[in-house]
Amino acid sequence: MGKKFEISEEQRKELLKEIKHHKKNPGPLMPILHEAQRIFSCIPLEVQKIVSEETGVPVAEINGVVTFYSSFTLHPKGDHIVGVCLGTPCYVRGAQTILDFVKTELGVDVGGTTEDGYYTLEAIRCIGTCGMAPVMAFDEDVYGEMSVTKARRLIKEYRGK
Known part of the structure; x- marks a missing residue:
């Protein structure tokens, strides 16, 4: 499929240190995975x-946890996260x-990252701005009353920053 994920010796050492630190506590898997995500x-x-290998927890179980929780990801995210809200009010309003459009414009599917590593596209759920539906987020900035025209402009503006 894709190329193998590269792990530097420094990263490996840091992960092993974190595993050793958390392994002695009850329920060590989640803290270890949070550290792995950070590293x-x-x-x-x-x-x-x-x-x-270090915890004795089967890979299948670890993968189940990683793919279940949205705070974990299997692939590196881009420099900027583009999110389109699919909560009910946003969905109803287009x-x-x-x-x-954004999928086509960026050339990636939901969860994908552009080849240059600049954008990762996410489908997000309600972010509490239903009165401005539909909404789109670029990193922490939220834009309401979104349209394809506005989305095109924002993608170009962010690319220029």
Whole structure:
């Protein structure tokens, strides 16, 4: 499929240190995975295997946890996170059309990162700005009353920053 995830010796040592630190506590898997996410910006299979070898937790169980919780990711995220809200008010007001446009414009599917590593596209759920539906977020900035035209402009503006 893709190329193998590269783990530097420094990253490996830091992960092993964190595993050793958390392994002595009850329920060590979640704290270890949070540290792995911090160290590598993602938790691919190569990292999951190290965690499994050091903790005795099967890779299948670790992968189940990593893929269940949205705070973990299998692939590195881009420099900027583009999110299109698919909560009910946004969806009813055309968010799917906007998401479909953004997918085409960036050339990635939801959860994907552009080849240059600049954008990661996410489908997000309600962020509490339903009165401005549909909404789109660029990192921490939220934009309401979104349209395909506005989305195109914002993508170009952020690319220029």
